[in-house]
Amino acid sequence: MATFATVDLVKYLCTCEKKFPICRLYLCKHCLKLRCIDCVQHEVDTPYCPNCLEIMPAQEAKLKKNRCSNCFDCPVCGHTLMTRASGHISPNPEDPNKSVTKKTYYLACGFCRWNTRDINMLDQTVATGNWPMLENPHVKRINNLLENYKLMAQVEKADRERKKYVKRRSHLYLQDKFNLSPSVMKRKGLSSFSSLSLKEGDKTIEDLEPSVPVESFDPLPNDYYTQPAALEKTTKLVHRLSVPEFQPEDVSKLHPINKHLIMKKSLRCRECEHNLSKSDFNPCSIKFKIQLTALHWVPEVRIMTPSTFTYNKETLVTLTMSNPSVFNTTVTLSQIENETDVDYCTAKVELPKKELVLASRDEPSMHVYEDSSQAHEFKDDPKLIVFRKGNKIGFVVKVTPVVPQGDVKICFLLKHEFRNTTVAALQSESKEPEIKWLEHKVYLCLGTI
Amino acid sequence: MPHFEGLLGDEPRIIILDIGSAYTKCGLAGDTGPRCIIPSETKNPRNQQTSKIWDYSSTDELYEHLKELLYTLISRYLLVTPKDRRVVVIESLLCPTDFRDTLARVLFKHFEVASILFAPSHLLSLMTLGTKTGLVLDVGYQESFVVPVYEGIPILKGWRTIPLASKAIHSRIKSQLLEHGTVSTPEQKHQPVASMPDILTDELLEDIKVCCCFVTEYSRGQQIQEVTMRGGHANKLPPPPPDTDYQIDGGSVLNISGRIREHTCEVLFEQDNDETSIATLLMDAIVACPIDTRKDLASNILVTGGTSMMPGFYHRLQLELSHLLKKPCYAQQLGIKRFLFHKAPAKENYTAWLGGALLGALETLPSKSLSRDVYLQKGKLPDWCCIDSDFLLEDKNSKS
Ligand SMILES: [Zn+2]
Ligand SMILES: [Zn+2]
Ligand SMILES: [Zn+2]
Ligand SMILES: [Zn+2]
Numbered sequence: 001m002a003t004f005a006t007v008d009l010v011k012y013l014c015t016c017e018k019k020f021p022i023c024r025l026y027l028c029k030h031c032l033k034l035r036c037i038d039c040v041q042h043e044v045d046t047p048y049c050p051n052c053l054e055i056m057p058a059q060e061a062k063l064k065k066n067r068c069s070n071c072f073d074c075p076v077c078g079h080t081l082m083t084r085a086s087g088h089i090s091p092n093p094e095d096p097n098k099s100v101t102k103k104t105y106y107l108a109c110g111f112c113r114w115n116t117r118d119i120n121m122l123d124q125t126v127a128t129g130n131w132p133m134l135e136n137p138h139v140k141r142i143n144n145l146l147e148n149y150k151l152m153a154q155v156e157k158a159d160r161e162r163k164k165y166v167k168r169r170s171h172l173y174l175q176d177k178f179n180l181s182p183s184v185m186k187r188k189g190l191s192s193f194s195s196l197s198l199k200e201g202d203k204t205i206e207d208l209e210p211s212v213p214v215e216s217f218d219p220l221p222n223d224y225y226t227q228p229a230a231l232e233k234t235t236k237l238v239h240r241l242s243v244p245e246f247q248p249e250d251v252s253k254l255h256p257i258n259k260h261l262i263m264k265k266s267l268r269c270r271e272c273e274h275n276l277s278k279s280d281f282n283p284c285s286i287k288f289k290i291q292l293t294a295l296h297w298v299p300e301v302r303i304m305t306p307s308t309f310t311y312n313k314e315t316l317v318t319l320t321m322s323n324p325s326v327f328n329t330t331v332t333l334s335q336i337e338n339e340t341d342v343d344y345c346t347a348k349v350e351l352p353k354k355e356l357v358l359a360s361r362d363e364p365s366m367h368v369y370e371d372s373s374q375a376h377e378f379k380d381d382p383k384l385i386v387f388r389k390g391n392k393i394g395f396v397v398k399v400t401p402v403v404p405q406g407d408v409k410i411c412f413l414l415k416h417e418f419r420n421t422t423v424a425a426l427q428s429e430s431k432e433p434e435i436k437w438l439e440h441k442v443y444l445c446l447g448t449i
Numbered sequence: 450m451p452h453f454e455g456l457l458g459d460e461p462r463i464i465i466l467d468i469g470s471a472y473t474k475c476g477l478a479g480d481t482g483p484r485c486i487i488p489s490e491t492k493n494p495r496n497q498q499t500s501k502i503w504d505y506s507s508t509d510e511l512y513e514h515l516k517e518l519l520y521t522l523i524s525r526y527l528l529v530t531p532k533d534r535r536v537v538v539i540e541s542l543l544c545p546t547d548f549r550d551t552l553a554r555v556l557f558k559h560f561e562v563a564s565i566l567f568a569p570s571h572l573l574s575l576m577t578l579g580t581k582t583g584l585v586l587d588v589g590y591q592e593s594f595v596v597p598v599y600e601g602i603p604i605l606k607g608w609r610t611i612p613l614a615s616k617a618i619h620s621r622i623k624s625q626l627l628e629h630g631t632v633s634t635p636e637q638k639h640q641p642v643a644s645m646p647d648i649l650t651d652e653l654l655e656d657i658k659v660c661c662c663f664v665t666e667y668s669r670g671q672q673i674q675e676v677t678m679r680g681g682h683a684n685k686l687p688p689p690p691p692d693t694d695y696q697i698d699g700g701s702v703l704n705i706s707g708r709i710r711e712h713t714c715e716v717l718f719e720q721d722n723d724e725t726s727i728a729t730l731l732m733d734a735i736v737a738c739p740i741d742t743r744k745d746l747a748s749n750i751l752v753t754g755g756t757s758m759m760p761g762f763y764h765r766l767q768l769e770l771s772h773l774l775k776k777p778c779y780a781q782q783l784g785i786k787r788f789l790f791h792k793a794p795a796k797e798n799y800t801a802w803l804g805g806a807l808l809g810a811l812e813t814l815p816s817k818s819l820s821r822d823v824y825l826q827k828g829k830l831p832d833w834c835c836i837d838s839d840f841l842l843e844d845k846n847s848k849s
Binding site: 041042044136138141146148156157208211212214217219226247260 | 462472474480481482483484485486487520523524525526527528529532559561576578579580656659660661663665666690691692693694695696705710748749750758761763787789790791792793794795798803807808810811812816
């Protein structure tokens, strides 16, 4: 049935001129314009661990490189590791005749059976918080380098302030030497880098130990020539790349991986910077504090049943339209002037000329309505409005394909009343919300000839 | 939460991005390694089709794919708000203009970043050593690329590239398997791989390379090339290492012969008709440089790129170079006696990224970057990728 399964058949034109199914659009209530995923700003809201659902404050998440300290992933299959306890019986230090049971913990994967004892990691005496972390062996060197570059950058900055317009002489000399014309240097963006290399004259850099080069390397161990590749002892590339700073080649060097945090994100209108979607702070909650999806504000058009089409012959197609608003909503449909693009329009369409009135959405009584009484209440023309049920109507359009084959596509302009029911808007003098008219271009793909 | 960060008085950290032809490295300035190394590709959530970033037919397509890739990086790995953040983009000196333009468009227009600095990968790699002079060899996916850098400036005459890298190894494995590889399925043993070529996906070839293959030792390599390149008799081949049974999906076993394990990486060192290999690439680069720079370059070689992490690579390269040095054509010209290699404080596949992370942590970054304001004002990237101070002065004038 039409667009429930294939939402792509009916698309609305976003303000940015891209077409999306209505369930993927937002309506900014401040600009009163549709927004899509490409014309909103994405923001980090709250990082949290997908396993223990603990929220981590942004600062802490930064320090911990977005990883949870208590949850671990299996380095082999990525499954969450479980903490397992095991008891050891050891003699009681106070009374040698008695023994005590000591509990120790290790991590194990319930899926592929990998565990921390496989890699000879010592069991821990406490269940959480004490697992050893790997440390990049180059940390010290990198920090030394960074400190030196920072000093040089300070010097460079001061230098630049001092002689803004004087060209560096050494620079010109090198350009001469390597036949580098200034334009080549500029184009390749090289000139601004030369200043970053260490200069002998500079006083600030002497504490950095120079990198020591080597002349020869060890040959491969003989096993490479005499043994088959030890596949069960070798990690796959994905395992290596999941820990970029370590990239272990040997399975015994794999280490539990601290679970990566995920985040709740919020969306903001690019134009007015108001929030379009903001989820509840609590990671367990699936609710939203703000959720301006267009589905809640814009009447949704669907295709009722598939029809068969013939070239140049009129076919009646039933579409449905439902009203998301708690007010009765008036809608008019009209042709889009000068839509000539055959990519989106391959048939002539005759639309209902009269205004269509959609009943309000009223959750509790949604299923009690009776077709006839409602039709009577709204004085529906049965030729036009095929049925009416709650906030939904079925209406007929006449479609005449103008291409001999291919998809039958139509488009029209949908104008509807919109009542801004945000608190702020309601607080203004009149109790009744102000009525605005919004219009959207709707594109439908009805089927093939 | 940008406001939150502001309150606590520390600047949002700079995004360091390196979109390589096979893998993308991404992280934050000041870190000791990237947060992630993921394939440079995007997956369509509906049909699960992957599209490689660099295989683009139009810049519009590239734009969409870059948007997807960056969205993944930012929202899954970095967890930061991209708006008003600075970005360092690490790029190859060979990066095509349309790629750079499109990337700038995505970053500035879609993600609204504050500024971009495009930084050449070879210079950044050298930054991780703290030296200003060196011969930087990048053995990546598409090609191997050597750039001599002297006193912080790349010597244009010395740039050399050759299409010998990971991709060449993969296609060598593939052709060898198709030629004489066998696969045993539960139904039938020892079928030729050629009868089911579809099993040889890019991922499989890469994994075979990583898990089974190695760069053999120099003298064995010479013997192999004598047979495979110069038509020597097959009995001259060194005894091959044992075959390896490689499990593939569905209970099938692919037989990886010892010859495949040992011979495929030879593609990097074979001197074909033009007598070019990775080793000659380095030699020729040095020869092209001014004579008084050669000794410094030869004694400061830095190798980067994931392919150089193959077992045995350094040992072989070093021996190849010292043998080339004995050849008359180089011996007379070069006037150097030995080669010295540096090891960066990083794995080869993210050395350039680490240089970017160092550069991005410096206070001079803003003055070298292209700001969004200037970009939007000009409507496009300037012809050059980093900005000189005069360009920025213009910016300041327009603001005041
Ligand atoms: Zn949009
Ligand atoms: Zn956790
Ligand atoms: Zn596992
Ligand atoms: Zn807005």
